[in-house]
Amino acid sequence: MTMALPKDYADDRCSLARALEVVGERWTLLIVRDAFFGVRRFGDFVTHLEIPRAVLTSRLAALVEAGVLAPEPGPHGHDEYALTGKGRDLWPVVRSLLAWGDEHYSDIGPRRVFRHADDDGVVGPDGVCAGCGGVVDSADLMVAPGPGLAAIPAKEDPVSVALNTPHRLLEPLR
Numbered sequence: 388m389t390m391a392l393p394k395d396y397a398d399d400r401c402s403l404a405r406a407l408e409v410v411g412e413r414w415t416l417l418i419v420r421d422a423f424f425g426v427r428r429f430g431d432f433v434t435h436l437e438i439p440r441a442v443l444t445s446r447l448a449a450l451v452e453a454g455v456l457a458p459e460p461g462p463h464g465h466d467e468y469a470l471t472g473k474g475r476d477l478w479p480v481v482r483s484l485l486a487w488g489d490e491h492y493s494d495i496g497p498r499r500v501f502r503h504a505d506d507d508g509v510v511g512p513d514g515v516c517a518g519c520g521g522v523v524d525s526a527d528l529m530v531a532p533g534p535g536l537a538a539i540p541a542k543e544d545p546v547s548v549a550l551n552t553p554h555r556l557l558e559p560l561r
Contacts, residue, residue, distance in 0.1 A: 419455065419470070421435060425549070429447070429468075454473045457469055489533075493538070498532070499531065501556075
């Protein structure tokens with residue numbers, strides 16, 4: 388008989404362990420990543436991530452409780468989920484993991500390219516724009532398909548199509 392792993396690290400004083408209590412469960416960082424990319428509606432998370440609805444409900448509730456996401460009234464009468472300031476502070480973590488995955492698991496380059504919306508300069512994993520030399524906030528980033536995305540079979544659902552079109556981070560997909 389196997390025992391379920393605990394969801395918290397109550398006896399651990401390590402900040403990383405405490406952070407994993409919020410973002411360490413399967414699917415959670417993918418939900419946060421998609422929220423940065425503009426996914427806000429429950430159904431759009433389900434469609435893009437192919438996540439079971441019950442799991443998404445649980446993860447969204449945990450992220451709201453932790454103050455990473457906040458529900459907001461959407462234009463069609465249904466709540467949408469937007470990153471809070473605390474959630475937006477996760478961008479360097481998400482960006483670093485994306486870069487790490489590109490470096491170690493992509494033979495033909497990054498799946499996404501980030502550019503500074505103000506000057507179109509490429510923004511590296513360190514957040515610095517090659518054009519102006521400044522550190523770029525996530526709200527000032529454009530995301531576009533990179534050469535590594537072509538290696539993955541394209542999904543044709545409306546969410547995936549919108550995500551594979553150049554757009555500004557944090558702006559809701561419509």
